[in-house]
């Protein structure tokens with residue numbers, strides 16, 4: 278994708294990686310529309326940034342997606358980049374008597390249907406542009422899961438597969454399809470603790486690496502992936518899957534029934 282002169286809509290632009298992407302693209306001379314449910318943050322982030330706009334959006338609500346699509350079509354018909362970044366994450370203990378798959382349902386609703394809904398909503402507009410990009414945020418956990426986040430990791434594996442099909446189907450159009458697969462980054466995705474977890478990468482450090490990869494078009498197969506995550510990406514091919522899975526998921530003690 279070109280780095281400047283775009284009109285970009287970013288879902289999940291109110292915090293974390295989405296907000297950092299919005300600010301980085303805005304700093305590089307792009308018109309940026311951020312979306313999210315927290316309207317106070319939309320106002321706070323866009324204040325003092327001419328060329329950045331905020332639109333309230335709840336991805337769980339198809340009507341909300343339709344409203345944003347209609348507003349963008351009227352006010353920003355030149356939109357040429359969609360960054361489907363919003364997502365949620367929850368740990369799930371499937372051994373608990375109380376486990377009822379409701380968290381999995383919420384994750385699938387936002388991480389999968391949220392991405393599909395915004396893509397479906399904006400694709401007609403993107404197809405009319407000379408040069409367009411769809412980038413969706415999956416995760417390095419798409420390649421080897423952390424078993425305590427089962428539906429979350431599976432939702433990102435879904436995106437990894439689905440984006441390949443989307444890229445193939447759109448190969449006759451001037452629409453680039455990118456997959457952003459972050460490692461563990463200091464945001465509040467799983468709660469406030471993650472934002473200060475020293476094992477996670479600071480957002481600004483991650484973003485500067487991402488912008489560098491995008492600027493250099495250093496993303497084979499459309500995968501915007503840090504070099505440190507290549508081992509996980511290619512674990513199966515390299516015969517390292519079991520070793521990496523076991524390192525990420527310590528063995529459980531056997532319980533008696």
Ligand SMILES: NC(=O)c1ccc[n+]([C@@H]2O[C@H](COP(=O)([O-])OP(=O)(O)OC[C@H]3O[C@@H](n4cnc5c(N)ncnc54)[C@H](OP(=O)(O)O)[C@@H]3O)[C@@H](O)[C@H]2O)c1
Nearest residue numbers: 289291292293294313314315335336363364416461462464
């Ligand atoms: N941080 C990591 O370690 C990491 C690693 C790999 C992948 N990722 C992915 O990166 C993306 C961004 O996450 P983050 O880490 O930056 O966490 P974050 O700060 O919690 O950001 C999540 C964003 O999603 C939005 N969102 C959540 N539910 C929504 C809904 N129903 N409708 C509309 N927007 C919604 C939130 O906005 P509102 O609350 O304002 O709606 C927020 O802006 C996610 O897809 C996540 O899975 C993160």
